Amino acid sequence: MCNMKVISILVMASVVLLAVFYAVMEEDPCEGHRGTIVTRTFYSKWVRDKFKVTVYLPEDYEENRSVSYPVIYQLDGNNQGKLTAILASHSRCRGIVSTGIIVVGIGYYYDGWYDKRTRDYTYPRPDTSAKYYMYPGAGGGVRFYRFLKEELIPYVDTAFRTDNATRGRTLMGHSLGGYFALFTLFYDYQNERNPSKLFRNFIAVGPALDFNRDYLLDLETKLVLSGAVPERVSVYMAMSDREDTGPVPVFPILIMRFNKWEYPGFRFLTRRFENLKGPETIIPGYKEGLKFIFQD
Amino acid sequence: MNQVNRNDRLGPVKREFVQFFVLLKHFTVRLLNNDILKYENQKRESLIVLLTILAVAGGLVSAVLLMPYVGGMLGYTFDTAWIEKSFFITLSMAFTGIISVLNWDNMYLDEKDYLYLSGLPVKTNTLYAAKFFSLLVFVGMISLALNIFSTLVFTLYLGKIVNLNPFYDTGVFGFGLVHLVSGFMANLFVFMLVALIQSVLMTLLDTRRFKKVSMVVQAFLLMGFISVFAWFPKVYSSIDTFKESVSSFVYYFPPMWFVGFYEQMVGNYDFVFKPLYYIAGIAVVLMCDLYLLGIPLSFRRFSRASVVTGRGSKLTGPAVRLKGWFDSRFLEHPLEKAIFYFSLTTLGRSRRHRLHLVVSLALPSAFVATELTVLALTRGWDYFKGFDILSAAVPYVLYVFLIVGFRTVVLHPVMEEANWIFRMTELNSPVYYLRGLKKAFFFVGALPLFVLLLLFYIFCWGVIPAFYHSLSAFAASFLLFELFFVNYRKMPFSSGYVPGKANIKAFWFLYLGGFAAWVYFLSKLGIFLLENPLYYFIYYMGIYVLLYLVREYRHRKLKGFRFVFDEEPEPAMLSLGLDV
Numbered sequence: 001m002c003n004m005k006v007i008s009i010l011v012m013a014s015v016v017l018l019a020v021f022y023a024v025m026e027e028d029p030c031e032g033h034r035g036t037i038v039t040r041t042f043y044s045k046w047v048r049d050k051f052k053v054t055v056y057l058p059e060d061y062e063e064n065r066s067v068s069y070p071v072i073y074q075l076d077g078n079n080q081g082k083l084t085a086i087l088a089s090h091s092r093c094r095g096i097v098s099t100g101i102i103v104v105g106i107g108y109y110y111d112g113w114y115d116k117r118t119r120d121y122t123y124p125r126p127d128t129s130a131k132y133y134m135y136p137g138a139g140g141g142v143r144f145y146r147f148l149k150e151e152l153i154p155y156v157d158t159a160f161r162t163d164n165a166t167r168g169r170t171l172m173g174h175s176l177g178g179y180f181a182l183f184t185l186f187y188d189y190q191n192e193r194n195p196s197k198l199f200r201n202f203i204a205v206g207p208a209l210d211f212n213r214d215y216l217l218d219l220e221t222k223l224v225l226s227g228a229v230p231e232r233v234s235v236y237m238a239m240s241d242r243e244d245t246g247p248v249p250v251f252p253i254l255i256m257r258f259n260k261w262e263y264p265g266f267r268f269l270t271r272r273f274e275n276l277k278g279p280e281t282i283i284p285g286y287k288e289g290l291k292f293i294f295q296d
Numbered sequence: 297m298n299q300v301n302r303n304d305r306l307g308p309v310k311r312e313f314v315q316f317f318v319l320l321k322h323f324t325v326r327l328l329n330n331d332i333l334k335y336e337n338q339k340r341e342s343l344i345v346l347l348t349i350l351a352v353a354g355g356l357v358s359a360v361l362l363m364p365y366v367g368g369m370l371g372y373t374f375d376t377a378w379i380e381k382s383f384f385i386t387l388s389m390a391f392t393g394i395i396s397v398l399n400w401d402n403m404y405l406d407e408k409d410y411l412y413l414s415g416l417p418v419k420t421n422t423l424y425a426a427k428f429f430s431l432l433v434f435v436g437m438i439s440l441a442l443n444i445f446s447t448l449v450f451t452l453y454l455g456k457i458v459n460l461n462p463f464y465d466t467g468v469f470g471f472g473l474v475h476l477v478s479g480f481m482a483n484l485f486v487f488m489l490v491a492l493i494q495s496v497l498m499t500l501l502d503t504r505r506f507k508k509v510s511m512v513v514q515a516f517l518l519m520g521f522i523s524v525f526a527w528f529p530k531v532y533s534s535i536d537t538f539k540e541s542v543s544s545f546v547y548y549f550p551p552m553w554f555v556g557f558y559e560q561m562v563g564n565y566d567f568v569f570k571p572l573y574y575i576a577g578i579a580v581v582l583m584c585d586l587y588l589l590g591i592p593l594s595f596r597r598f599s600r601a602s603v604v605t606g607r608g609s610k611l612t613g614p615a616v617r618l619k620g621w622f623d624s625r626f627l628e629h630p631l632e633k634a635i636f637y638f639s640l641t642t643l644g645r646s647r648r649h650r651l652h653l654v655v656s657l658a659l660p661s662a663f664v665a666t667e668l669t670v671l672a673l674t675r676g677w678d679y680f681k682g683f684d685i686l687s688a689a690v691p692y693v694l695y696v697f698l699i700v701g702f703r704t705v706v707l708h709p710v711m712e713e714a715n716w717i718f719r720m721t722e723l724n725s726p727v728y729y730l731r732g733l734k735k736a737f738f739f740v741g742a743l744p745l746f747v748l749l750l751l752f753y754i755f756c757w758g759v760i761p762a763f764y765h766s767l768s769a770f771a772a773s774f775l776l777f778e779l780f781f782v783n784y785r786k787m788p789f790s791s792g793y794v795p796g797k798a799n800i801k802a803f804w805f806l807y808l809g810g811f812a813a814w815v816y817f818l819s820k821l822g823i824f825l826l827e828n829p830l831y832y833f834i835y836y837m838g839i840y841v842l843l844y845l846v847r848e849y850r851h852r853k854l855k856g857f858r859f860v861f862d863e864e865p866e867p868a869m870l871s872l873g874l875d876v
Contacts, residue, residue, distance in 0.1 A: 014581045032417040090417050276408065287415035 030093035033085040035059045041109075042155070044147040047120065047140065052078065052107040053152065055160065056085030058092070058100030068163035070294070071102045071156060073148065073199070075173030075180060076117060080282070081105015084172065087286055088294075097294035104156055106148075120144035121173070121180035123187075126212045141183055148184075149198055168200025168232070170293055174282050178207030178237075179216070182254075185235065186219040190226040201234045201293045205285030206278050209250035217250060220257050232265035236292045238285035240276045267292075316422050323430030327402050328437075347441040350391075355445025358384060362453040377454050378559050378569075379536055385482050385558070386528050386551040388442050392483040393521035395438055396490040397514050398655075401647065403431075403491045404498070404594035414598075424591045431587070435487050439480040447475045474561040481580050482554035488583030490517065495590035498597065515654045522662035530670055539568055546572070553579060626735060635732025635788065640740060642710055642789045649705045649789070656701025660693050680756040683826050687756060689819040691749045691769035695776060696811055698741050703780050706733065706788040718787045718859070726857060730781065733788050737777065746770045761826050768825060768832065771839045772818055778846045783853075785860045792862045 038055040054077055058069055074084045085103040092100060108116045115137055123141025153169070156162060171181045181204040188198050209216060223230075235258060239251050251272075258268045269292045273281050328343055361380040396403070405413075405427055413423060451472040497506055497513065538545045546552050546568060556572020627633035643649055667686065671679055680687055746766055753762030825831055 010577055010581050014585045017585060030417055086417060087415050090415060273411070276411070280408070280412075283415060284411035 030090050033089040046143045046146040054081050054105040056103040068161040069100050069102045070167045071162050072170040072172055074105045075177030077105025078107035096291050098296040121176040170201035171199040172203040174205045176208045178204035179211050186223045189228040189230045190223045203236045203289035205238045206281050214250055230263050234267040236269050236289040238271040240278055240281045241272050241274050312422050316426050319426035320430050323427050324433050327434040350441040351444050354442040358446035358449035365453050378555050382555045385554050389482050389486045389551050390521045390524035393486045396487045397517045400514050403494050410598035435484045439483045443476050443479040447472045450475050478554050478558040485580050488587050491587050518658035519662040523666040526663045526666035629728045631728035632732040635729050636736045639736035646710050652705050653701045656697055660697040664690050683823045685819050688822045689815050692815045692818045695773040699777050699780050702737050708793050710789050718790050742773050782850050787859045
C-alpha cells in the first residue's frame with residue numbers, strides 16, 4: 001500500500017479540528033428524570049380493574065421537604081408517564097418551566113391495555129355507526145372519572161406533598177387520552193352537583209375528536225348553557241394537520257368555541273402541527289403544553 | 297409499593313451509547329424511507345427490490361465492461377483497467393447523486409427532529425454524531441449494493457492479472473477491499489457534496505426562501521446527475537487520451553480522483569494517479585468536515601425560526617386585481633376554480649407530489665440538454681440553424697413526460713381519508729372538475745414549457761419558425777393530454793390509489809413503441825410544416841377534429857359517471873387466479 005502517512009495525517013487533523021469544534025460548542029447540561037419513582041398497583045372499585053400507577057417525583061423532592069409540587073395526571077401512563085416526567089424535568093432544568101412537577105402515570109398491566117384505555121377514556125357508549133363501536137367495552141369514561149376523583153387523587157394528595165392551590169391539577173393525554181381530558185373538563189363542571197374543580201389544566205394532544213361523532217361539541221354546548229363557570233382553567237390543544245379528517249371537522253369548531261369563552265382567568269392555546277403524523281405530535285405537543293401551563 | 301433509587305441503572309457513558317444507537321437507527325430508517333418509495337405502502341419491499349436491482353445492475357455492468365479482459369483481447373491489460381474503473385465509478389457516483397437529491401430533506405436534522413429532540417435530554421454531540429454516522433451507514437448500504445457483485449467481478453476478472461504484474465502489490469482479497477473502499481469514498485463524496493450545497497443554501501437563505509429555492513436546486517441537480525448517463529459514455533472513449541495528455545479534465549473530474557485512489561491503492565504508481573490519490577482523500581475528509589460543521593447550523597436555525605409557520609402570504613394590490621381578472625376570464629365556473637386552485641395548492645404543499653413531477657421531467661430534460669450540448673460541441677452552433685429532426689423532437693419528448701408525470705401525480709392521494717369533502721359535495725357535472733384540472737396543467741405546466749421552447753427555437757431558427765413550431769407542439773400536447781385523460785375518473789389528489797394498474801412490466805414495449813412513434817411522426821411532420829407553412833391550417837384543423845372526437849368519445853363513455861374514490865385492485869390481484 002502506498003503513502004498512508006499523508007492520509008493518516010489528514011484524517012487526524014480533521015478529527016482534531018472537529019473535536020475542538022464540538023468541544024467548544026455549548027453543551028446541554030440537562031439530563032433526564034433523576035428523581036425517585038414510586039410504582040403501585042391500584043385496584044379501583046369504580047372501574048373494577050387494577051391500574052399500574054407510577055409516580056415520578058422531582059429531583060429535589062427528598063431534599064426540600066417543605067416544598068409542595070403541582071401534579072400532572074398522565075393518561076396512558078405505561079409509555080407516556082416516563083416521557084412526561086423526562087420532559088418536565090428537562091424543561092425545568094432549562095428554565096422553560098418554573099417548578100418541579102410530580103407526574104402520576106396512570107397505566108395498565110399489559111393484558112388488553114388497548115381495550116382498557118378505550119373502555120376508560122370514552123363516554124358515552126358509542127352508537128352503532130360510530131368509529132369506536134368495534135370496542136365492546138367502550139364508554140366507561142364516567143367510572144374512570146370517579147376512580148380519579150374518589151380513589152387515585154385522594155391517595156396521591158395523601159401520600160405526596162402536592163400543591164393543588166397555586167396552579168391546580170393537570171390532566172394530560174393523547175388521542176383517546178386527549179378526548180378524555182376534554183371530556184373531563186366539560187363533564188366535571190356541569191354534571192357534578194357540586195363542580196369539584198378536580199382539574200384546572202387540560203393538555204389534549206391529538207384528541208380523538210371523532211369519537212362518537214361530535215359528542216364533545218354537544219357537551220360543550222351543555223356546559224355553556226348550564227351556567228357553570230369554570231374559573232382559572234387553562235386548556236392546551238394540539239393536533240397534526242393530518243388528523244381530524246372526519247365529516248365534521250371538530251378541531252376548528254372547538255377552537256372557535258374556546259375562543260368565545262370569557263370565564264375569569266381562562267387561558268387557551270392551540271396548535272396545529274404541519275407535516276407531523278398523529279403520534280408524532282406527542283412530544284412537541286406535551287412540551288409546549290407544559291410550557292403553557294407551568295411557565296411563569 | 298416499589299421505590300426506585302434515584303440513580304439511573306445505566307451509567308452516563310452507556311446511556312449515551314444507547315441514545316446514540318437509537319438515534320442512529322432512527323435517522324438511518326428515515327433516510328431509507330424515501331418519499332419516492334412511499335406511494336406503494338410497501339416501503340420495505342420496494343427498498344429490497346431497489347437494492348437488489350442495484351446489486352445486479354452493478355454486477356452486469358462490470359461483467360460487460362471487463363469482458364475483453366477475460367478473453368485477453370489485444371490492448372486490454374492491467375494498465376488499461378483504470379478506464380473501465382472510471383466508467384463504473386462515474387456511473388456509480390451519478391446514481392448516488394440522484395439518491396442523495398431524492399433524500400434532500402433528510403440530509404440534515406430537520407424541523408421534525410427539532411420538535412422531537414429539543415425537549416429531550418439528548419446531548420447535542422450524540423445527536424450530531426448519530427446523524428453523521430447514519431449518513432455513513434446509508435451511503436455504505438448504497439455502495440455495498442452497487443458494488444457487491446461488481447467487487448466479485450472486478451476481483452475475478454482483474455485480480456489475477458493484477459497479481460501477475462510484479463509492480464502491483466495487493467492480494468486478491470486486498471483488491472476486492474480496495475474496490476469497495478474506493479466505491480464507498482466516491483459515493484460518500486457525492487453525497488456530502490449535495491449536503492454541502494444544501495448547507496450553503498441554508499446559510500444564505502431564510503427558512504421560507506430555502507424551501508422555495510430547494511426544489512429548483514433539486515431539479516437542476518437531478519438533471520445534472522441524470523445527464524451523466526447520457527454524456528459520459530460519449531466521453532468515455534476519449535478518457536485515455538485525456539490521461540495521456542495529462543489534460544486538466546483528469547484533475548477536475550471527481551470520479552478520476554477516486555480512480556487515482558483505486559489505482560494507487562492496488563499498486564499502480566503511475567505519476568498521473570499519485571496526485572489524484574491525495575485529492576480523493578482530501579476531498580472526502582474535507583466534505584465530511586464541512587458536513588459535520590453544517591449539522592449544528594441546520595439544527596440551530598429551527599430554534600431561531602418560528603417552528604410552526606403560517607399558511608403563506610396573502611395577495612395584495614395589483615396581484616389581487618390580476619388574480620380577479622384571471623379567475624373571471626379563465627375560471628368561470630366555481631367548480632373549475634376550486635379544482636384549479638386545489639391542484640395548485642396541493643402541488644405547492646406536497647413535497648412528495650412535486651418531487652415526482654420533478655423526477656419525471658428531470659429525466660428527459662437531462663437527456664435533451666446533454667444531446668443538444670454534445671451536438672453543439674461536436675458540430676458547432678450552426679448545426680441548429682437548420683430544421684433538424686433531433687432539435688424538432690425536443691418539445692414532443694418533453695410534453696410527453698410532462699403529461700405522463702402529471703397524470704401519475706394526480707392519481708396519488710395526498711390524504712385519502714380527507715376525500716369525504718369531495719364525496720359530500722360531488723355534483724353531477726364532472727366536466728367542470730376535469731376542466732379545472734386541465735387548466736391547472738396548462739397554466740403551470742404546458743405554458744411555461746411553451747415559453748421556454750419558444751425562446752430556445754428563437755435562438756435556433758428565428759422568431760417566426762420558432763413560434764410556428766412551438767405552437768404546433770403546444771397544440772399537439774392538448775391532444776395528448778386529452779388522450780391520456782380519456783378514461784380518467786378520479787378526483788385529483790384525493791381518490792384511492794392501487795399500484796400496478798399500468799402494468800409496465802407487461803406492456804413496456806407498447807408504451808415505448810407508442811412514445812417513439814408519437815415523437816418520430818410529429819417531429820417529421822413538424823419539419824414538413826416548417827418547410828411548408830401553408831399546411832399549418834390543415835394541421836390545426838386535424839388537431840381540432842381529433843380533439844373533438846376524443847372529447848365526444850369521453851362524453852359518451854363517461855356519461856353520467858361518478859368519481860371513483862375507492863379503487864379496487866384488479867380481480868387477478870385479489871384471487872391470484874386461484875378461484876377457477
